[in-house]
Amino acid sequence: MKKHKTAYKYVGKNIQKIDGLGLSTGKAQFTDDIDLPHMLYAKILFSPHAHALIQKIDVTLARKSKGVHAVLTYQDLPRIAHTTAGQGYPEPSPYDTFILDKKVRFVGDRVAAVAAESEVMAEKALKLIKVRYKVLDKILDPAQALKKNAAIIHDEKEARTVLPINYQPKKNLASEVKIITGDLEKGFKEARHIIEAEYSAHYAAHCCNEPHVVITFLDSSGRLVIRTSTQVPFHVRRIVAERLKLDTGQIRVVKPRIGGGFGSKQEVLVEDICAALTMKTGRPVKLEYTRKEEFISSRTRHPQKIKLRTGVRSDGTLTAIDMNMLMNTGAYGSHALTVACNTGSKVLPLLKCDNIRFHARSVYTNLPVGGAYRGYGATQGYIAMGIQADMIAEKLGMDILDFYKKNHIREGETSPIFKALGEGREGVPQNIESCGLDECIDKGARAIGWYQKREKYKNRKGHIRRGVGMVCLMQGSSIPDIDMGAAFLKMNEDGSFNLLVGATDLGTGSDTILAQMASETLHVDVNKIIVYSSDTDMTPFDVGAYASSTTYLSGQAVIKASQEIKDQILKTASEMMGETISDLYLENSSVKSRISGKKVRFKDIGLYSLYEKNQHQIASIRSHITHKSPPPFAAHFAEVEVDTATGKVNVVNYIAAVECGTAINPKLAEGQTEGAVLNGISYALCEEFIFDKDGRLLNADFSNYKVYMTPDLPGLTTILVQGYSEPTGPYGAKSVSEISINGPVPAISNAIYHACGIRMTHPPFTPQKILSSLKEKLF
Amino acid sequence: MEFLKITTLTQIISEVPKIKNRIYYLAGGTDLFVKIKEGSIQENAMIIDISDLKELKSIKETPAEIIIGALTPFSQIAHSFVINFHAPLLCQAAKSVGSLQIRNRGTLGGNIANASPAGDSLPALFVHDAIIVTLKRRISVHDFFINAKKTVLENGEIIKEIIIPKINMKKKAFFYKSAPREALALSKASLAVLAMVKNKKLEDIKIAAGAVGPTVIRTLRTEQFILRNQINSDVIAKAKNIMISEICPITDICSTDQYRREIIKFYLEEALRNLP
Structure with missing residues (x-):
C-alpha cells in the first residue's frame, strides 16, 4: 500500500477552532440568543392519538384568549404535499406531509399552532382549542403494516413520489429497493458454510443540546427572514417557499451558531409553521421545541429488522450475501428510501463478494417518524454485518482480524454495489483510491492487546467476565453527482480574506477546517481568513451539512476559489513588480520573485488592487461536485466487562482506529470520532424508546431516556491512521463525522460473546436482556 | 402558585x-x-x-x-x-x-x-x-x-x-444499587444490609430493599431466617426465596419485575457470602 507524505503548514495542524473562544465565553449567538421587538411566541398542539381524523376543531376561544395573535389549523394553510426531509431537489423521499392536516398519524403529530405575546399565553390558548377526534385503527408493529387488512396510514390522494420508485401508500409501503449482483444461487452452492441470523436496530433520539428552534420575521422590505437552527439553510429556503407559495427570492435563511444536529436538523420541521405565523401576524415569531416535544414530534433513527444470510468457503472467501431488511419509517416517509439504500450501499462493499442480493422495504406505522441520524442506515446495517462477520470467523476457526484482512476492499478495487445502489437511483461506479484499513486493524489490535486478551479471557471463572470484540467499517464522503458546495473568496486591502461558504458549521468545526484549506492554498495565517457561513442572501449555495460531505465536497470548492485568487494575486503582483508571473511565488502573506528576490506583501497588493491602478476586486466564486464518494475506513475494538449476575455490561476500553485520508485538523477529527463512539455506546447499551399500547412514548425526557454521560465514558483512544491521501479529496481528505457511530453496537456485541458466550443481536444490551440471554444459554 | x-x-x-x-x-x-x-x-x-x-x-x-x-x-x-x-x-x-x-x-x-x-x-x-x-x-x-x-x-x-x-457493636455493611448509567439515574433496585457481629458470630442482621415495592421494604422474615441458621449455600438459597416473597416489584420504564427480583437475590447472596 503506498503511503503519501506531504508537508503542510496549516493543513494537518491542530488549529484552534476559529469560533471556539466566542462559543466558550458565551459571546457567540445561537438562534435563541436574540430578542426582537414585538416578538410573539409560538406553541404547537400535538396529537394525543396515534391515528385519528379531526372531525371538528374549534379555535374560537383560543383566538379570543389574552395575548393571542394567531391560531392556525389545517383550514388556514395551503394543502401542499411535501416531505420534511431537507434533501436535494427533487427529494427522493415521498411527498406525504402537510404543514397541518385533518388527519393525525402518530402521537406527536401537529394539530394546530398558536402565536401569542408570551409562551404562557400561547400555552393557555392551546388548552382552549377543542378537537373532536375519530380514532382510527393503528399500526404499531412494522411487521403488521404490509398485511392485507391493515389500516391505511396515507390514504390521501396527494401522497406521491417524484422519483420513479416503488411507492404504494395504499399498502403502507413507503419505499422498496431490490438489487442483485452476480448469481446468488450459485454463490450459496459454492459455500462450505451458510450462516443466517436476524438482527434489529432500534429507535433513538439525536439529543442535540439545542432543540429545534427558529425565529421568523419580515425585514424592512417585507421579505421573510428565517433565522434557524438548521443543517440545510438552502433547502429550507426552497422548501418553505414551496410550502407557503412564496418566491424563493422572497426568503432569506440565516444560520447562526448551532448546538448540534446529528441529522435531526436536516429536516425542515419548524420553519414552515413559524413562517406561516409571521405571515399571518406580520410580527416576529419564535418557535422552540421543548425537550419533550423533541422526543415526541421531531425525528428519530429508523428502526430496522435485518435478516442476513451469508455463504463462505472454508478458506474464508465470501460466496454470497443475502440481506433482507424491513424498515419502520414511522408515520411519514422522511428519508425512507435513502436511509434504506444506505444500509446496503455503505455496508455491502466493505467485504468483497460477487453474489449479493439486497432487498429493503420501508413501511409506514403510527409511530414516531424516522429521519437522518448520524450513520444514516449504515449504523443499522453494521449491526447485522459486523456481528455476522464475527460468527463467520468463529465458524471457520479463523481470527476475525484475518477474516477482515482477507476480504476487505482495497486500493484499486471496486464493488458492484457502488454502481447498483445509489440514493434512490443507480449508484456511481468507483474504484477505491485510498484505504488504510489494514493499518487500522493492526494498530487497533496492538492498542487493545488483542491476541493476549482473546486468549486470556477465554475460560474465566466468577461472575465478572471480560471479553474483546471488534468490527471493521466504512462510510462515504458526500453524494456523488448530486451534492454541490460553493465558496466565495475576496481579498481586502489589509491582506485578509473573506471566505463566504454555504457549508454549514453545526459545531462540527467546518468553518475552521475550510479556513485551514484556504490558508494552505494562499500561504496566509488562518486568522487572516474571515469565515462567514450559511446565509442564503450572502453566501453561495451549498447543499448543507449531511452525508459526510462538508470537508470533502465544500473543501474542494474552497481550494478552487483559493487557487483562482492566487492567480489573481500573482497577476496583480507581476504588474506591481514588473516581473513575469512564472517567476513569482507565494510565501508568508507575500509574493516573492525567484529572479530578483524582491517581494510585495499581500496588504500592498490589496491596497494596490482596490485603490491605486486598474482597480478591481480580487475575488473568486467556485463550485464543486464530485463523481465519487470515497469511503473512510475504521477498525473499532471494544473491551467489556459483563457481570453475569446482574447483566450489566461495562465498556472498559474502546479503541477507534480511523483512516479518513488527511485529517485536516486532527484534534477536531478526534473530537468527531470520540463523540460518535460515545453516541454509539449509549445507543448500544442504554438508549431506547418505550411505548405504551397506544403508541405513546413513555420516556420523552432526559430523566427517563438515558443517554450516557461523561462518568460513563470508557477508556477511549482514537488512532487517526495517517498517510493515505485521497487523490480526489481536498489535501487528501475524506469524511470522518459519521463512520464511528457504526462501531459500538457490533464491537460490543462481539466482545460480550467473547466474554460469556451469548450472541446479542437485538440492542440495546440492557442488563435485563443480558440476564435473560444468559439464562436461555444455561437451560 | x-x-x-x-x-x-x-x-x-x-x-x-x-x-x-x-x-x-x-x-x-x-x-x-x-x-x-x-x-x-x-x-x-x-x-x-x-x-x-x-x-x-x-x-x-x-x-x-x-x-x-x-x-x-x-x-x-x-x-x-x-x-x-x-x-x-x-x-x-x-x-x-x-x-x-x-x-x-x-x-x-x-x-x-x-x-x-x-x-x-x-x-x-x-x-x-x-x-x-x-x-x-x-x-x-x-x-x-x-x-x-x-x-x-x-x-x-x-x-x-x-x-x-448508634450501634455499639462491630458492623458489616453492604449497599448495592443497580442503575442504567453512572450518574443521574433512578435505581432499578437497591439493597442495604447491616450485620452486627460479636466474636465472629452474627448477632443481628437488618435488610432493606429499595425500588421493589411502593415503599422501601424491610424484610424481617428474611432477617429472622438468617439469624436462626448458620450461613451456607443452602441457607442462602432459602433466604433468597424468602426475600422474594417479601418484596413486590413492578414493571415500569426503569426495569421489569422479574429483573428486579433477580438482582435483589444476587445482592442478598453477595452480602451473605461476604458476611463471615
Missing part, C-alpha cells in the same frame, strides 16, 4: 399554621422543580423556601445518637466522618445520589419527604431504624411511609432532623 421564604424555625412556627393552601417546602429543589415543570403541583399551592434555614443544616453527635439536620445536603453527609463511622451505609447511599450537582443541593429531609420507593438514602435509614423528627413528633422510619410518594406528614408539617441510634 405562591411563594414564601422563611429563614428561622420561629418563623415557621408562627407563619405556617396561618396558611390554608397545600404547602410544598423547597429544600434543595431537586425534585420540586421537576414536579413544577411537569405541572404536577396544584395551582394554588404555597411554595415555602426553607433552603436558607441554617438551624437545620448540621450533623451533631450525642453518646447514643447521631442527629442530622433535615436540610443537610448529601455531599456533606457523604463526607461526614461521624456518619461514616457509625452509619457507613448512609455515606455510601449519599454518594450514590444523582450527580455531584444534585448532591450539593439535594437534602436528606427532602429525600425522605419526597417518599420515592427508589429514594437512595431510604434503605440505609431503614436498616438503622432511624427516627424522623418533625416540629411536633418523633416518627420511626418504619411508620413514616404509607405508599409511593405518600407519608404520614400532615400539610405544613416539617421534618426537623433525622436521628440515627
Whole structure:
C-alpha cells in the first residue's frame, strides 16, 4: 500500500477552532440568543392519538384568549404535499406531509399552532382549542403494516413520489429497493458454510443540546427572514417557499451558531409553521421545541429488522450475501428510501463478494417518524454485518482480524454495489483510491492487546467476565453527482480574506477546517481568513451539512476559489513588480520573485488592487461536485466487562482506529470520532424508546431516556491512521463525522460473546436482556 | 402558585399554621422543580423556601445518637466522618445520589419527604431504624411511609432532623444499587444490609430493599431466617426465596419485575457470602 507524505503548514495542524473562544465565553449567538421587538411566541398542539381524523376543531376561544395573535389549523394553510426531509431537489423521499392536516398519524403529530405575546399565553390558548377526534385503527408493529387488512396510514390522494420508485401508500409501503449482483444461487452452492441470523436496530433520539428552534420575521422590505437552527439553510429556503407559495427570492435563511444536529436538523420541521405565523401576524415569531416535544414530534433513527444470510468457503472467501431488511419509517416517509439504500450501499462493499442480493422495504406505522441520524442506515446495517462477520470467523476457526484482512476492499478495487445502489437511483461506479484499513486493524489490535486478551479471557471463572470484540467499517464522503458546495473568496486591502461558504458549521468545526484549506492554498495565517457561513442572501449555495460531505465536497470548492485568487494575486503582483508571473511565488502573506528576490506583501497588493491602478476586486466564486464518494475506513475494538449476575455490561476500553485520508485538523477529527463512539455506546447499551399500547412514548425526557454521560465514558483512544491521501479529496481528505457511530453496537456485541458466550443481536444490551440471554444459554 | 421564604424555625412556627393552601417546602429543589415543570403541583399551592434555614443544616453527635439536620445536603453527609463511622451505609447511599450537582443541593429531609420507593438514602435509614423528627413528633422510619410518594406528614408539617441510634457493636455493611448509567439515574433496585457481629458470630442482621415495592421494604422474615441458621449455600438459597416473597416489584420504564427480583437475590447472596 503506498503511503503519501506531504508537508503542510496549516493543513494537518491542530488549529484552534476559529469560533471556539466566542462559543466558550458565551459571546457567540445561537438562534435563541436574540430578542426582537414585538416578538410573539409560538406553541404547537400535538396529537394525543396515534391515528385519528379531526372531525371538528374549534379555535374560537383560543383566538379570543389574552395575548393571542394567531391560531392556525389545517383550514388556514395551503394543502401542499411535501416531505420534511431537507434533501436535494427533487427529494427522493415521498411527498406525504402537510404543514397541518385533518388527519393525525402518530402521537406527536401537529394539530394546530398558536402565536401569542408570551409562551404562557400561547400555552393557555392551546388548552382552549377543542378537537373532536375519530380514532382510527393503528399500526404499531412494522411487521403488521404490509398485511392485507391493515389500516391505511396515507390514504390521501396527494401522497406521491417524484422519483420513479416503488411507492404504494395504499399498502403502507413507503419505499422498496431490490438489487442483485452476480448469481446468488450459485454463490450459496459454492459455500462450505451458510450462516443466517436476524438482527434489529432500534429507535433513538439525536439529543442535540439545542432543540429545534427558529425565529421568523419580515425585514424592512417585507421579505421573510428565517433565522434557524438548521443543517440545510438552502433547502429550507426552497422548501418553505414551496410550502407557503412564496418566491424563493422572497426568503432569506440565516444560520447562526448551532448546538448540534446529528441529522435531526436536516429536516425542515419548524420553519414552515413559524413562517406561516409571521405571515399571518406580520410580527416576529419564535418557535422552540421543548425537550419533550423533541422526543415526541421531531425525528428519530429508523428502526430496522435485518435478516442476513451469508455463504463462505472454508478458506474464508465470501460466496454470497443475502440481506433482507424491513424498515419502520414511522408515520411519514422522511428519508425512507435513502436511509434504506444506505444500509446496503455503505455496508455491502466493505467485504468483497460477487453474489449479493439486497432487498429493503420501508413501511409506514403510527409511530414516531424516522429521519437522518448520524450513520444514516449504515449504523443499522453494521449491526447485522459486523456481528455476522464475527460468527463467520468463529465458524471457520479463523481470527476475525484475518477474516477482515482477507476480504476487505482495497486500493484499486471496486464493488458492484457502488454502481447498483445509489440514493434512490443507480449508484456511481468507483474504484477505491485510498484505504488504510489494514493499518487500522493492526494498530487497533496492538492498542487493545488483542491476541493476549482473546486468549486470556477465554475460560474465566466468577461472575465478572471480560471479553474483546471488534468490527471493521466504512462510510462515504458526500453524494456523488448530486451534492454541490460553493465558496466565495475576496481579498481586502489589509491582506485578509473573506471566505463566504454555504457549508454549514453545526459545531462540527467546518468553518475552521475550510479556513485551514484556504490558508494552505494562499500561504496566509488562518486568522487572516474571515469565515462567514450559511446565509442564503450572502453566501453561495451549498447543499448543507449531511452525508459526510462538508470537508470533502465544500473543501474542494474552497481550494478552487483559493487557487483562482492566487492567480489573481500573482497577476496583480507581476504588474506591481514588473516581473513575469512564472517567476513569482507565494510565501508568508507575500509574493516573492525567484529572479530578483524582491517581494510585495499581500496588504500592498490589496491596497494596490482596490485603490491605486486598474482597480478591481480580487475575488473568486467556485463550485464543486464530485463523481465519487470515497469511503473512510475504521477498525473499532471494544473491551467489556459483563457481570453475569446482574447483566450489566461495562465498556472498559474502546479503541477507534480511523483512516479518513488527511485529517485536516486532527484534534477536531478526534473530537468527531470520540463523540460518535460515545453516541454509539449509549445507543448500544442504554438508549431506547418505550411505548405504551397506544403508541405513546413513555420516556420523552432526559430523566427517563438515558443517554450516557461523561462518568460513563470508557477508556477511549482514537488512532487517526495517517498517510493515505485521497487523490480526489481536498489535501487528501475524506469524511470522518459519521463512520464511528457504526462501531459500538457490533464491537460490543462481539466482545460480550467473547466474554460469556451469548450472541446479542437485538440492542440495546440492557442488563435485563443480558440476564435473560444468559439464562436461555444455561437451560 | 405562591411563594414564601422563611429563614428561622420561629418563623415557621408562627407563619405556617396561618396558611390554608397545600404547602410544598423547597429544600434543595431537586425534585420540586421537576414536579413544577411537569405541572404536577396544584395551582394554588404555597411554595415555602426553607433552603436558607441554617438551624437545620448540621450533623451533631450525642453518646447514643447521631442527629442530622433535615436540610443537610448529601455531599456533606457523604463526607461526614461521624456518619461514616457509625452509619457507613448512609455515606455510601449519599454518594450514590444523582450527580455531584444534585448532591450539593439535594437534602436528606427532602429525600425522605419526597417518599420515592427508589429514594437512595431510604434503605440505609431503614436498616438503622432511624427516627424522623418533625416540629411536633418523633416518627420511626418504619411508620413514616404509607405508599409511593405518600407519608404520614400532615400539610405544613416539617421534618426537623433525622436521628440515627448508634450501634455499639462491630458492623458489616453492604449497599448495592443497580442503575442504567453512572450518574443521574433512578435505581432499578437497591439493597442495604447491616450485620452486627460479636466474636465472629452474627448477632443481628437488618435488610432493606429499595425500588421493589411502593415503599422501601424491610424484610424481617428474611432477617429472622438468617439469624436462626448458620450461613451456607443452602441457607442462602432459602433466604433468597424468602426475600422474594417479601418484596413486590413492578414493571415500569426503569426495569421489569422479574429483573428486579433477580438482582435483589444476587445482592442478598453477595452480602451473605461476604458476611463471615
